Amino acid sequence: MNTPITVAIVEDKELIRQSLAILVDGADGFACQATFETAEAALDHLPGQCVDVVLMDIDLPGMNGIDCVRHLKQLCPATQFMMCTMYDEDETVFEALKAGANAYILKRSPPHKLLEAITELHEGGSPMSSTIARKIASSFHINPTAPNELDVLTPREREILDRLSKGHSHKEVAAELFVSPTTVRKHIFNIYEKLQVHSKVEAVNKYLGRK
Amino acid sequence: MNTPITVAIVEDKELIRQSLAILVDGADGFACQATFETAEAALDHLPGQCVDVVLMDIDLPGMNGIDCVRHLKQLCPATQFMMCTMYDEDETVFEALKAGANAYILKRSPPHKLLEAITELHEGGSPMSSTIARKIASSFHINPTAPNELDVLTPREREILDRLSKGHSHKEVAAELFVSPTTVRKHIFNIYEKLQVHSKVEAVNKYLGRK
DNA sequence: TAAAAAATCATGCAAATGCGGTATTGTCGG
DNA sequence: CCGACAATACCGCATTTGCATGATTTTTTA
CATH class of the missing domain: 3.40.50.2300 (Response regulator)
Known part of the structure; x- marks a missing residue:
């Protein structure tokens, strides 16, 4: 043995x-x-x-x-x-x-x-x-049926949030998307309202699903 | 059957x-x-x-x-x-x-x-x-022997970074730790240097281990 | 087709932030 | 004992950001 x-x-x-x-x-x-x-x-x-x-x-x-x-x-x-x-x-x-x-x-x-x-x-x-x-x-599984908070966001807002999550600034995102920085700021403001947050880090945390 | x-x-x-x-x-x-x-x-x-x-x-x-x-x-x-x-x-x-x-x-x-x-x-x-x-x-597995980038941070810096990762501001962290806001800013500045980043979101991403 | 939603842009202000320098104190290891 | 390091703190400046208000155009949808 x-x-x-x-x-x-x-x-x-x-x-x-x-x-x-x-x-x-x-x-x-x-x-x-x-x-x-x-x-x-x-x-x-x-x-x-x-x-x-x-x-x-x-x-x-x-x-x-x-x-x-x-x-x-x-x-x-x-x-x-x-x-x-x-x-x-x-x-x-x-x-x-x-x-x-x-x-x-x-x-x-x-x-x-x-x-x-x-x-x-x-x-x-x-x-x-x-x-x-x-x-x-x-x-x-990337749960597609999850009651995702992010559903309230428009595709454009998600796009912007995604870039924010990579650490980019308003200005950088604007340049990447070929729009004015003020537009980006407006979007971010809307995102904050929808997600009920008050800063980038909080928004990114929600976006990446971490509490 | x-x-x-x-x-x-x-x-x-x-x-x-x-x-x-x-x-x-x-x-x-x-x-x-x-x-x-x-x-x-x-x-x-x-x-x-x-x-x-x-x-x-x-x-x-x-x-x-x-x-x-x-x-x-x-x-x-x-x-x-x-x-x-x-x-x-x-x-x-x-x-x-x-x-x-x-x-x-x-x-x-x-x-x-x-x-x-x-x-x-x-x-x-x-x-x-x-x-x-x-x-x-x-x-x-949380690999304990991983070459953790965060090792270069002091305990105090990790403490601050952890609070930043929760979405707190300079001022809030200062209040929580009973130190001056300028101290917190200095720590954050040091953290950025050590982690080679330039914003909160980037630092938090590294802290929470995402690229 | 009319109404609603989304995307775009602007202006302005106050606060927060990033970056630089300087300095004091205490601790720890050589 | 001394140098290195950590933690504390301040000043200052330029930029970024959060928040408010308002407006135009495009797209979607009811």
Whole structure:
């Protein structure tokens, strides 16, 4: 047998932690090297052993699993983190990915799927539950049906706003569009009214969809 | 048997197109309803029939598969698009997702995996090859080792830039930080020099990481 | 075709901003 | 202890910008 994939588990609920440990340790090619009840315990002891894969519960007492990953990923860059959670809430998924997790599965996944996911993760993949993958894919979509604030703007106003967003001044935009600077100023004034803002930065923020 | 999943195939290479059609049509629960050699042909005929799933090659003569999806997704919002490609290049993956595709698999996937992916896609999932999923997950990572331009800024400068990015004026920032407006202006001036920009919008763009 | 919306241009003012120089204070590392 | 740097602060000037008011022409749409 090849060297097994070493796994650590961070999970506060006794029953689940034990079940996972037994599942992983019992399977061929896997070795459960450590289990922790809290994020803090994992932070204390994991950096020393640097396992291959960490199964991380999100909803932990004290520090949550996402923040735990954020810290551990710095200390053990080679370790892969798989978030395990009961629910597939939007925000936590993205927060977990940002923190450095590479896999996100639901606890209700069947055991064999879990082991498969661990293997896949260890081999460089990023296993995700279908519904979670869909969320992620959707986040890329340029949503055409979004209740876009920018709809109230005319094409010309959008054109001008787009150039403002690139950091161009009134004068520059005027030159680019071959119109008078005063015209551009008028447009910008209209844009501000429609978007309910009072400065370029605010307008550009709305245009680029950042709050 | 339930109503089968209706599938269309867009693929220029005769051999692959036929193979896929036979595979899909031969499988239980699937029906290949149409095949097209080009994006243009698909655009002409698909909107009328609105199938469940479209397998879309990316590298097509004339219009490419991504642009084709972009248009078709508008016309048939209910249809799911699965990109099929030989390679897993970075940019095309993201472009495809932005265009509205919900699945992205490699042609070298085994036949049963392909059928499984079609089913999963039709049921609301987003099947991806592991390597592609990893690319996507990685795109969310906030790379802590990135050569961040903002490193040259002092903490105080970042603080000020952060408030500017929220649309606050010199005066407002000064009030928030309990310092004189001239101090804030000086800081901003320094920020501009360090970031090599000449206006708030440009500075904020760099701060928030857009080009 | 008449009314509404969009695009164009102008003038003017006050405030905000960009750019330059100068200076004081405190901290930190060599 | 000294130099480098950060943070603080001021003065001044030219430009940009936010805001108001008004007007003409073109385009869209009802």
